[in-house]
Amino acid sequence: MAAASSFDLISDLHLDFWINSNNTQSQIDLFVDSLLPTDRPINPSKVLVIAGDLGHKNSQNELLLRSFKRYYRSILFVFGNHDLYLTSSSARWKSKYLSANRINEMKQLATQIEGIYILDGSTVSIEGVAYGGTGMWHDFSFGVAMGFPEPYLLDIWQHSMNDANLILPKFNLTTLQYHFKKELEKLESIFEQSQVIITHVSPDASNMPTKYLNDPVSTFYYFDGSHLLSRAKGKVWCYGHTHTQIDYLHCDGCRNALGYPDERTGTKIRTIQL
Numbered sequence: 001m002a003a004a005s006s007f008d009l010i011s012d013l014h015l016d017f018w019i020n021s022n023n024t025q026s027q028i029d030l031f032v033d034s035l036l037p038t039d040r041p042i043n044p045s046k047v048l049v050i051a052g053d054l055g056h057k058n059s060q061n062e063l064l065l066r067s068f069k070r071y072y073r074s075i076l077f078v079f080g081n082h083d084l085y086l087t088s089s090s091a092r093w094k095s096k097y098l099s100a101n102r103i104n105e106m107k108q109l110a111t112q113i114e115g116i117y118i119l120d121g122s123t124v125s126i127e128g129v130a131y132g133g134t135g136m137w138h139d140f141s142f143g144v145a146m147g148f149p150e151p152y153l154l155d156i157w158q159h160s161m162n163d164a165n166l167i168l169p170k171f172n173l174t175t176l177q178y179h180f181k182k183e184l185e186k187l188e189s190i191f192e193q194s195q196v197i198i199t200h201v202s203p204d205a206s207n208m209p210t211k212y213l214n215d216p217v218s219t220f221y222y223f224d225g226s227h228l229l230s231r232a233k234g235k236v237w238c239y240g241h242t243h244t245q246i247d248y249l250h251c252d253g254c255r256n257a258l259g260y261p262d263e264r265t266g267t268k269i270r271t272i273q274l
């Protein structure tokens, strides 16, 4: 009989906030080593799941994946919103002002490393466990449900969120909602057959920390996944995007975000038992 399986989880690494100069493998190796659980740094699970937001630079992200490969046989990740960002003029020029080109480049880089799987409306089965995912996106449904008019939410989103300026071409309401619809279709397509679901954006805002309640900006970090959560019994759903550890009490959900250095989360890679 096979031993009970597990996988390791982290999200929101934001690598370029931690290592902001040259892309040296040794620096990134030290960063990765600092994330390993202190009680078993040399015996992690065989699978690492990264629930999005690796960093702003594909070249750094590639070194990050190679570094994690020192410890993990398989690494699965979804794209977070920051993985679409074009943060510099050179990045914009290189990607021809299209975030999709940055995504395609990252996919190309990842295929050159054995055991890396990008989940973009796709699944992979490892040792009998089916993992599936996509980055997901948000619409304004949570804000509308709180009573905020949609044009008001769009205006706040466009004036307060980096997503509105650093993902190209820039979204308007129609394209934002179209992107959400396409991501939701990807999620639906992998949902039933996946035992472990991975998205960057959280499907549930019901346990949002009270300090964020009634703040329209907070609603941009979630999508209404209630129709899927009700079908998620027995599955594990991993996500990130917000860096809080406390806003989700769903028994089968898990979040383990590192976040930015000044947030001092102290997060380490966490093992999820199946």
Ligand SMILES: [Fe+2]
Pocket: 053, 080, 081, 082, 200, 240, 241, 242
């Ligand atoms: Fe994010």
